[in-house]
Each structure stands twice: as structure tokens, then as C-alpha cells.
Amino acid sequence: MTHSPHPPLVVVMGVAGAGKTTVAALLAERLGLPLAEADEFHPAANIAKMSAGIPLEDADRWPWLEAVKEWLRARHEDGTGGVVTCSALRRAYRDLLRTAAPEVAFLHLTGSRALLEDRIGHREGHFMSPAMLDSQLATLEPLGPDEPGTSLDIGPAPAALAAAAADRLPAR
Numbered sequence: 001m002t003h004s005p006h007p008p009l010v011v012v013m014g015v016a017g018a019g020k021t022t023v024a025a026l027l028a029e030r031l032g033l034p035l036a037e038a039d040e041f042h043p044a045a046n047i048a049k050m051s052a053g054i055p056l057e058d059a060d061r062w063p064w065l066e067a068v069k070e071w072l073r074a075r076h077e078d079g080t081g082g083v084v085t086c087s088a089l090r091r092a093y094r095d096l097l098r099t100a101a102p103e104v105a106f107l108h109l110t111g112s113r114a115l116l117e118d119r120i121g122h123r124e125g126h127f128m129s130p131a132m133l134d135s136q137l138a139t140l141e142p143l144g145p146d147e148p149g150t151s152l153d154i155g156p157a158p159a160a161l162a163a164a165a166a167d168r169l170p171a172r
């Protein structure tokens, strides 16, 4: 990891089922950083919508993204750094999150549709159904080469992904 005056602020991004929750927990533990889950920042109406199989729209997402940004800003101001999961599917969403602090970087977890569907299908008690995957993939704008961070294919085991991420972030 490159030297930075601030501890890292990492947004673990990607579509539903990519492993954001799983990998973010391991990465936060490995780096000794506080962890937050973006699903906890959703207003109840958003969770209800997704549970009913209705994809969110931009208007649903902006207040939620603002809340995630504020968490990042607070971790910048208190100097702890942190790791937060957030689908952050579109470039515009990530541009907003980056306004929290200059050290914000992204870990994009990427995988084939078949693998994502398999992982979502085997998960129990979660509000995202496999049917939501199409809208997630249609909305996704992959992390660009001019954005801070790195992308990892989700084939390997979670611990291997967290180790690779710790080595590569922040990639500037």
C-alpha cells in the first residue's frame, strides 16, 4: 500500500451478490479499519422497493448516497479511515462519494452473470432476488481507469480477495 497522510477510505462496490459484504468485512479486519454497510443507510422505502423486486431509480439513490458520503466524510475528519460497502453502480454516484475526501478509493468486485446468479441464489434471508440482477448489470458502469481504486474478479475465495485488495489499495 502506498503511503498516504490519511488512513484509507475504501468503498467496496459492485452489483448485488458480488461479495461486497463478505470481502469488506475481511478487508476492514485486515487493515484494522471501521466498517459500515451501505444497506443500513437506505431509507425503509428503498428496502421495501427492492424487496418487492422493483429496482431503485436515481431519485431513490441520491439521499442514500449522501448518507454514505457523510459516513466517509466523518471517518476522514476523525482520522480513522474506513471501509464501506456500496453498490456505487454509476460513475456519477462514485463522483459524489469522492467528494467526501481525497483519499476515497474503490474496490470493484466483478464477476460473470452466471456466477453472480449462483451466489445470490444460494444466499438466504436477503431482500435482493436473482431477478434484480439484470437491472443491476444494466445500470453498472464499471470502475474506469481514471478513477481511484482497483477491480478484482470474484472467482477466488473471500480471504484471497481481501489480501489482494489490501496489497493494491489505494491504487493511484
Ligand SMILES: Nc1ncnc2c1ncn2[C@@H]1O[C@H](COP(=O)(O)OP(=O)(O)OP(=O)(O)O)[C@@H](O)[C@H]1O
Residues within 6 Å of the ligand: 014, 015, 016, 017, 018, 019, 020, 021, 022, 023, 039, 085, 087, 119, 120, 122, 123, 128, 154, 155, 156, 157, 158, 161
Ligand atoms: N469470493 C467468494 N467466493 C465464494 N462465495 C462468496 C464469495 N464472496 C461472497 N460469497 C458468497 O456469495 C453470497 C453473496 O455475497 P455478499 O452477500 O457478500 O454480496 P453483496 O455484494 O454484499 O450482496 P448485496 O449487494 O446483495 O448485499 C454470500 O452467500 C457469500 O457468502
Ligand SMILES: O=C(O)[C@H](O)[C@@H](O)[C@H](O)[C@H](O)CO
Residues within 6 Å of the ligand: 015, 016, 017, 038, 039, 056, 061, 087, 088, 089, 128
Ligand atoms: O444501488 C442499488 O440498486 C441498491 O442499493 C442495491 O445495490 C443494494 O443496496 C445492494 O446491492 C443489495 O444489498
